[in-house]
Amino acid sequence: MGSHYCHLNLDERRKLAKWLEAKMPVPEIADRLGRAASTIYRELKRNTFEDTELPELNGYYCMTAQAKYEKRRAIHRKMIVYPELKETIEDRLKAGWSPEQIAGRMRLERHPIRVSHETIYRFAYSKDGREEQFFRHLPEHRRRRRPRGYRRHNRTHMFDNQSLSHRPERVSERAEFGHWECDLMMFRKEHGKVNVTSLVERVSRFAVVFRNEDRQSKPIMEALIQGLAPLPADARQSITFDRGTEFSAWKHLTAGIGADAWFCDPQAPYQKGTVENTNNRLRKYLPRSTEPTALTNRYLRSICHRLNSTPRKCLGYHTPAEIFETKLMEIQNRLG
Template identity: 35%
Template sequence: MAQGSTLTAACDAVGVNRQTGRRWRQATGGRIPRAKPEPSGRYLCLEDRLRIADLHLAGTGVRGIAREVGRSASTVSRELHRNGPEPGPRGRGKYAPYAAQKRAELRGRRPKASKFDDLELASLVQAKLCVKWSPEQISDHLAAAFPDRAEMQVCPETIYQALYVQGRGHLRADLHQHLRTGRAMRRPRRSTAAKSSGKIPDMILISERPAEVADRAVPGHWEGDLVLGSNCRSAIATLVERQTRFTMLIHLPEDHGAIAVRDGLLAAIKTLPAHLAKSLTWDQGTELAQHRQITMATKMAIYFCDPHSPWQRGSNENTNGLLRQYFPKGTDLSVHSPQRLLEVATELNDRPRKTLGGITPAQAMERLLFEPGKPIVATTA
């Protein structure tokens, strides 16, 4: 049974009936000694610690020990720091592999007691969370307030785990509401590059965009995005010319999927002269999955920003912020007609801009159309 057999199989193996086997088991107090599991290789074993002790005693450095043992230098360094001689010029003792192995086995036992079983610590952490302190601020405060009391010190990760995992000590279950995010669970951090590359085929990233676009010296390069309504059910597409900050709004009353956005952008781009329709920079939203069809129909190059990098479309982000004065967050955008969108765009384009030297985007666009030789003052903001 210590090797994993059932009672019946164990009785058959030794040639006794089940009743005798049960009697033998009860004679041991009902406990069956289990075989000690093999070390996983993920953690240091006794053989590793004995080798570390021999090399350390011979004067081998941390990196040399790591190469001999086949572990990382940080693993060896932590092991010596935990179980080696006391720090300082008067440090006593030496690295003891058998004692280190015993301490490691004790630390590895599960389940572990929570630090917040200490009522004093739990109440203090709870009080600080209720006044919106972050776990890092609480940890720093405890280290400064109780420098000689290890039981009153806790790292930020321990606080987060107590908030995100049920049954961790005496902290209230609703304390996560006082965190800045207010979330009751962690949000996984996945690789955005690997995830986004599969969304839209044949993307050309912003790193391949010509330098003339970045310095705003040449007109005809645009930035675009969607302004979303309540529950993301309605949207307005926005286009902003990088040099003049001229804004165009595209009506998307019923749908803002890839087909609807493609048709709306094609209708807007075809109203522009060819020399003012050179490129478009968008984020990696799937609404632009039809970007190849747009490029083929308009000869307009389309570039995609890096994930979670809205500053790469600075003019468009600023304009979308201005649009929220007209279309507040949480409202239904489908109720606005194309005529209303044109009125809003006209108001924005007639607003003087400091970055244009006090002229309006409409005046700057008019200069491009009718006075192409006249310079337009524009910064990189």
Template identity: 35%
Template sequence: MPTKALPATAGRALLISASPSSTVTPSSARSATDNMRPRRPVPPSGRYLSLSEREQIDEYRRDGWTIRAIAHALGRSPSTISRELRRALSYRGKYLASRAQRDAEARARRPKTAKLAAHAELREQVQGWLGEDLSPQQISHKLRREYPSRPEMWVSHESIYQALFVQSRGALTRELTAHLRTGRYLRKHRSTVGERRGKFPDMVMISERPAEVEDRAVPGHWEGDLIIGANNKSAIGTLVERSTRFVMLLHLPDGHSAEQVRSAMTRKITELPEHLAKSITWDQGAEMSQHARFTVETGVPVYFCDPRSPWQRGTNENTNGLLRQYFPKGIALDGFDEVYLDVVADKLNRRPRMTLDWDSPAERLGKLVVATAA
């Protein structure tokens, strides 16, 4: 149920009336009503709390103000005030502004060595995984899984980003940023690149797919598409398994006609165990006009998305975005050989995924193969 906003008059009733010339003090505010906020917050003095602000916190705290009321009065965030009090309330439960200021100055003078700079083993592991094109977030979670009993081998994704982009934090060379995914590929609709669409004989629409495909409960159902190269003259085919996010790339060196796409798909699909090749969902691009022949050759049915509905192949669309890290827009794609396509697919399949509880697609598919072989 959506939260209803209070009327403006109700909010104003909680503030303390004061003329422009008057000064709101903790004691006068409390005498009117407990824990009320002043009308206007004081502009913060800078990034860090000043001695004057700490003295105000000391006074407000003794007068019983809440953290939110203090934050509002100082123009600071509640988390800043909460953190300040946590650090300084160790002196018999009291907050002392002068001592809090001395401690803050000592912390500022203390040299801070970044964790990645201080720990060679951790740094080498992070550099290795960055070189394999894992994202900082994926690396952070993978470290905890690979080294569950070694906290010294854990690091946050934010620390990795800082080590890459803030060179004063040291540790990681800026060249490694080339392995980060720096943008999201937003695919143009095919009609904008000159490809005609039309319905094919014997099309089976996505609405007729088995229910097991929709909830990803049963593996073996794939989504497919093409990544188009410069001037619509070259392409790479993509197949993504919906349950595990495992990806296979189709090598199309001689063009992306229906004949070429059908032939490449047949080769890839027939490499799979039968229980992992149950269906393919594709859009209504002309490259799929030989879908019926493909089904006869492989026994795998093809389901078609509704026109202009890329979200019906969301797994594949997301994977195409990841692939643009290796195949940027505006370049010819027929210059990449099949070995390179397999290397790229393997890199994606070894990346841990949040949607898989930080398993990689290869790990998930491997578990399925072992389970069915047992």
């Protein structure tokens, strides 16, 4: 690994100023600080205070040196130098984009001035970013950056012929378009039985959401049939569910549109991780405290439009809508 250079901090500058006042030689100061002598000389050249009108005040002052250092660093921060860039990033964060999606889309569109996702995070948690509480626009709204945790893996169990163990490999590897994952989003019990079906295509990550009046399986399957029937058969080949009783009428779905049904192992929701991830994104707009009886399919479609118009890292920063439309065109051209 290459060496990593750490800038002098305020505590080191305080010691430096005190030892300079005591006429200590620079090499000895460098040795006490564990720094190269060239670092100290560079610090004195860059951050010594000079006043042409009152030269007797010239000298090295720790607080002045720190302020000059911070000002110089700020000049190189794109989000400070280019306010219009910061405004654009802030607008996209408010629209639900992540820093990675913003940075990736900028690269894809070849913006003349662009930033990395790390630059966005660093600004959010910098002194300037904290003053305006920029972190509130980040996906997790955290006041402090948190180290990455570890994903917990659950055990899997094998069972009947509809198990994922029998699902074709091309589906598991996302090598073929037209395979979906489905789940229900529930709300607080006091709000009744109304819930929301979330449906996402595995290759494009294109999401569809609609309202259900309760958890009865047959009406849910009929809603799926109604939603997917307008698509070409190659765009609705299969759906993967969990083992909830609300999906027990899967044979009705197969008879209706000819789509295969696959089921996760018990207590293994990570096996349909695409829809689980989509649910996490939807919870930003549909928290558990939502009054579901007030939800309309028009409002749910507007949420889907926002999700499907957001670039995704796994899609090379294209949007789900772009990939979905491209795949549909390929099917139409093949059939046409």
